[in-house]
Amino acid sequence: MSISETFPTYRARYLPAMSAAQITALPDRKWAPVIIATGAIEQHGPHLPVAVDSLLGQVWLNLLLARLPAGVSCYVAPPITIGKSNEHVGFPGTLYISKTTLRLQLVAIARQLHEWGFKELVVLNTHGGNSAVINYTLREIRALYGPSGLRISPIKSDAKIDVSPQESAYGFHANEVETSLLLAAAPAHTRMKAAVCHYPSFIGDPGELRPENAPATYSWASQDISPTGIMGDATAASAEKGAQWLDLISTGMTADIIHRHNEGRRRATTE
Amino acid sequence: MPETLAQLCQVDEKTFWPWLTWEDFSRLKDKKNITVVVPIAGFADSGLGHALDAEETVLMRVLADASRQSDPTRMLVVPPLRFVIGANAGCAFTVDVPTAHAFIDEVCSTIAAAGFRRVVLFNASPWNEELIDAAARDIRIERRLQTFCINLSAIDLDFHPARSRNRHALQTLITALTGKEPTLVKSEAPASKSSALPGEEDVIPLAEPPLGLAVACNAGIELLAKSSARLAALLVEINARPALPRDGELLTMSAS
Numbered sequence: 411m412s413i414s415e416t417f418p419t420y421r422a423r424y425l426p427a428m429s430a431a432q433i434t435a436l437p438d439r440k441w442a443p444v445i446i447a448t449g450a451i452e453q454h455g456p457h458l459p460v461a462v463d464s465l466l467g468q469v470w471l472n473l474l475l476a477r478l479p480a481g482v483s484c485y486v487a488p489p490i491t492i493g494k495s496n497e498h499v500g501f502p503g504t505l506y507i508s509k510t511t512l513r514l515q516l517v518a519i520a521r522q523l524h525e526w527g528f529k530e531l532v533v534l535n536t537h538g539g540n541s542a543v544i545n546y547t548l549r550e551i552r553a554l555y556g557p558s559g560l561r562i563s564p565i566k567s568d569a570k571i572d573v574s575p576q577e578s579a580y581g582f583h584a585n586e587v588e589t590s591l592l593l594a595a596a597p598a599h600t601r602m603k604a605a606v607c608h609y610p611s612f613i614g615d616p617g618e619l620r621p622e623n624a625p626a627t628y629s630w631a632s633q634d635i636s637p638t639g640i641m642g643d644a645t646a647a648s649a650e651k652g653a654q655w656l657d658l659i660s661t662g663m664t665a666d667i668i669h670r671h672n673e674g675r676r677r678a679t680t681e
Numbered sequence: 682m683p684e685t686l687a688q689l690c691q692v693d694e695k696t697f698w699p700w701l702t703w704e705d706f707s708r709l710k711d712k713k714n715i716t717v718v719v720p721i722a723g724f725a726d727s728g729l730g731h732a733l734d735a736e737e738t739v740l741m742r743v744l745a746d747a748s749r750q751s752d753p754t755r756m757l758v759v760p761p762l763r764f765v766i767g768a769n770a771g772c773a774f775t776v777d778v779p780t781a782h783a784f785i786d787e788v789c790s791t792i793a794a795a796g797f798r799r800v801v802l803f804n805a806s807p808w809n810e811e812l813i814d815a816a817a818r819d820i821r822i823e824r825r826l827q828t829f830c831i832n833l834s835a836i837d838l839d840f841h842p843a844r845s846r847n848r849h850a851l852q853t854l855i856t857a858l859t860g861k862e863p864t865l866v867k868s869e870a871p872a873s874k875s876s877a878l879p880g881e882e883d884v885i886p887l888a889e890p891p892l893g894l895a896v897a898c899n900a901g902i903e904l905l906a907k908s909s910a911r912l913a914a915l916l917v918e919i920n921a922r923p924a925l926p927r928d929g930e931l932l933t934m935s936a937s
Contacts, residue, residue: 415691415742415858416691416738416858416859417688417689417690417691417737417738418688419688420916424734425733426724426733426734426737426773426774427732427733427734428731428732428733429726429730429731429733429864430726430733430771431726431864432864451698451699451759453701453702453703454702454703455703456703456704457702458702459699459700459701459702460698460699460701460702460703460706461689461699461700463755464689464760465688465699465701467686467691468687468688468689469686472686472687473686476717477872487774488724488734488763488774489763491689491760491761491763492788499794501703502703502706502707502794502795502796503698503701503702503703503706503757503789503795504703504795505698505788505791505792506787506791507783507788508782508783509788510783511780511783511784511787514776514777514780515764515776515780515784518764518774518776518780519774522773522774522775533758582738590844595686595687596687599700601702604702604704639703639811641746642900649756666750675854
């Protein structure tokens with residue numbers, strides 16, 4: 411038995427892997443960003459496990475933390491593993507919580523971090539169904555503690571993903587990107603023989619009403635728009651693309667964390 | 682990249698719910714006789730000198746080992762629900778009671794929606810025990826699930842700082858699992874005030890000196906084997922219990 415038996419692998423930066431006394435003795439609390447991963451356990455087509463979203467959150471954390479230069483402070487809060495995934499109702503294996511529970515869990519984490527004296531929270535969300543709730547909760551938390559009390563915002567990565575315009579517009583679940591990322595990060599848990607291409611809408615369709623990203627949208631449940639749960643072209647995925655995108659996106663996230671660390675440190679010394 | 686970087690918790694891979702696809706769930710046979718284990722772990726300083734997530738470390742390791750001793754076709758484990766209701770000053774990332782109840786109920790509802798009927802709430806936190814008890818009853822009645830509770834405290838792994846009778850053994854097990862020796866901090870609360878009565882509990886650091894890493898590792902293997910065998914036996918007993926009549930439906934009773 412050894413430390414490798416414990417979760418997560420980045421325990422040196424995982425706040426719950428410390429005691430409360432160790433956390434309150436950290437000298438860099440005023441400028442160290444703290445990352446909160448929010449994911450989901452939900453259907454991802456017949457070819458990917460229901461773990462995908464939360465699993466990718468852990469993959470991004472592992473990759474970006476490994477890229478941080480020595481001296482860059484950054485910590486990680488406990489993840490929110492089960493998210494708001496009621497759009498996938500009817501696909502068995504999907505676990506989900508309500509919008510209220512998601513909001514209150516995020517508020518609880520922010521409150522604890524504020525009590526410990528942290529000033530910068532970064533949300534690493536890997537599930538689109540969480541986004542609306544997370545975004546209004548971020549504003550709520552900001553208003554609660556004030557900008558000098560707690561800064562909180564989503565993580566950024568300026569990586570450009572090279573997929574077709576059709577995939578970019580309407581490939582939004584268990585798609586080419588997610589499937590490629592899983593092929594690279596967790597190949598034992600992918601079954602490409604079951605992958606299909608299914609789009610809920612097409613570029614060039616008449617009118618402007620679409621499921622996502624349009625002047626008018628309709629609220630959908632997955633089974634309204636995809637019999638398999640795939641929305642996109644999973645067959646176009648490859649491990650090579652996945653490895654490239656893991657590298658690109660995590661490099662962008664790392665740059666964002668370094669920037670936040672530097673800005674936080676500058677603010678701490680000038681305040 | 683190594684697949685060890687893609688993990689959600691410590692777990693026995695064969696019984697881990699998130700590794701299945703929705704079609705796997707759809708094709709599972711005899712779902713009514715599969716026991717779904719919902720691990721629940723809090724974050725707290727229990728006076729053992731270990732990390733805030735020591736509960737999860739112990740809970741998931743004991744569960745993984747018990748799972749490996751069980752029939753993998755009769756059991757699934759969902760990711761741990763990480764919360765504590767903050768009944769004690771040593772707790773961290775606390776949620777209020779309604780949020781905790783909603784969290785358990787919502788997750789169990791979606792387990793039921795997938796066709797499962799047997800749920801075990803496997804809890805590590807001494808501060809969550811009463812809440813788990815109340816939640817399990819509600820889930821039985823309102824969701825018609827056959828619900829079981831196992832607390833770590835019941836298998837000799839009690840994190841309660843005043844009630845536990847084997848804190849030193851628990852501390853030793855955590856040392857072995859994490860590979861880190863404990864760091865004890867002097868308590869502000871006088872030891873004489875320590876009580877197991879609800880509302881009077883203080884987190885008093887363990888007075889007995891901790892074992893060194895090498896000794897703890899050897900002792901830890903034995904402790905883990907004992908606890909996981911006990912849990913495995915409890916899960917066998919749960920599996921053997923007949924399903925609820927009428928699929929859990931409750932009747933209005935009438936006099937004979």
